[in-house]
Amino acid sequence: MKEVNSVSDATNTYGEDIKLTTTDASTIYKTIITELEKGAGEPLYPGDERRIFGEALVPVFVALYNSLNDVGRQTLLRYARGEVLDAIGERQDVKRLEGTPAKTTMRFSVSTPQEKNIIIPKWTKVTPDSENYFATDEIAVLQAGAYSVEVPTSAVSNGTKFNGYAAGTITTLVDLIPYIESVTNLTETAGGDDGEPYTTEGFDSKNWVLLDYSNVIVHVFVPNTRTYYDLEHLWADGEPIDISEYLTPDSTLE
Numbered sequence: 001m002k003e004v005n006s007v008s009d010a011t012n013t014y015g016e017d018i019k020l021t022t023t024d025a026s027t028i029y030k031t032i033i034t035e036l037e038k039g040a041g042e043p044l045y046p047g048d049e050r051r052i053f054g055e056a057l058v059p060v061f062v063a064l065y066n067s068l069n070d071v072g073r074q075t076l077l078r079y080a081r082g083e084v085l086d087a088i089g090e091r092q093d094v095k096r097l098e099g100t101p102a103k104t105t106m107r108f109s110v111s112t113p114q115e116k117n118i119i120i121p122k123w124t125k126v127t128p129d130s131e132n133y134f135a136t137d138e139i140a141v142l143q144a145g146a147y148s149v150e151v152p153t154s155a156v157s158n159g160t161k162f163n164g165y166a167a168g169t170i171t172t173l174v175d176l177i178p179y180i181e182s183v184t185n186l187t188e189t190a191g192g193d194d195g196e197p198y199t200t201e202g203f204d205s206k207n208w209v210l211l212d213y214s215n216v217i218v219h220v221f222v223p224n225t226r227t228y229y230d231l232e233h234l235w236a237d238g239e240p241i242d243i244s245e246y247l248t249p250d251s252t253l254e
Contacts, residue, residue, distance in 0.1 A: 018079075020072040023065050025230055029058050059219070062229055063208065099158025102192030104185040106136065106170065109148040111181045118142040118179055120151055125174035126183050128165050133174065134189070142180075153185070155192055165189040 022028065036054045037044050044051035073079035080088050086096055108120050120140040127133045133156045142149040155162035170185040208229070209220040219231060 018073060018076065019069055021065055021069050023062070023069050025058065025062050026233060028061050028065060029055070032057055032061065059229075059231070062231075066229070097196035099195030100191055100193045101155040101158050102134075102160075102162035102165075102189040103152065103154050104134065104165070104170065104187050104189045105150050106134070106153040107148050107150050107184050107186055108140070108142060108173075108177070108180050109182045109184075110142065110179050113145045113147060114142075114179055115144055117144050118177065120149065120177060120180075121175075123175075124151075124177065125156070126153065126170050126185075127172045127174055128170040128185075130172070132162050132165075134162070134170060134185075150186065155189070158192065159194050160192050162192040163190050 022031075032054045033044065033051065036050060040050060044054070070079075074081070074084045077085075077088055089095060106126060110118070118141070120136060120142065122136055122139045124136045125133050126135075134153045135156050137152045137154055140149050140151040165185065166188050167186055168184050170189070171183060173180060173183045208222075208225050219226075221229070
């Protein structure tokens with residue numbers, strides 16, 4: 001069923017991208033300047049200190065309104081993330097997908113069959129590179145007179161980084177066992193998963209840094225945040241100034 005937009009496109013409250021408050025930089029700019037002019041009882045022209053003050057407030061209010069909008073939208077499943085998403089999931093007894101360990105089958109071998117059984121303890125560790133480790137899932141017994149025994153083995157922690165070790169590449173026995181001469185994985189390691197991640201989007205992720213040099217303000221954005229706030233549109237009527245002559249590797253703005 002198509003969603004009906006019951007309010008104006010300007011507010012976009014119930015549009016495809018739900019906004020609970022105004023976040024458009026141009027709208028906030030006009031509102032601030034208009035209210036300042038009402039308070040002053042006269043127009044505030046470019047260069048007026050009161051207008052300059054209002055313009056300096058615009059990035060602050062844009063960030064504030066976006067933060068309020070983000071907090072409000074967190075209550076909606078579509079936008080929820082992190083612990084808020086977990087809390088919403090609890091209402092339906094839905095939990096975040098947990099990670100899983102990569103698995104393989106290890107072969108433990110002797111060069112000469114022994115007269116007694118050799119016990120391979122559970123959690124016996126092996127490694128392909130001394131960085132990622134795997135451990136046996138269960139106790140295994142290399143029977144007297146046998147040359148080898150095969151044991152299901154898992155990565156010691158969850159994650160995709162344990163996937164992709166080809167058969168025959170896990171050959172180092174970490175927990176030494178008497179008479180065991182060699183170990184090797186019979187299958188490529190697979191099935192490791194990091195689980196459902198927590199997103200890092202939001203307003204604590206340092207996506208926008210403002211550097212205030214008194215007569216010059218520098219906005220440093222990551223690409224998506226720059227597009228989102230669209231300050232270029234806000235200052236579209238401004239006159240571009242070439243400052244390349246001041247920007248050398250050893251120079252600073254003063």
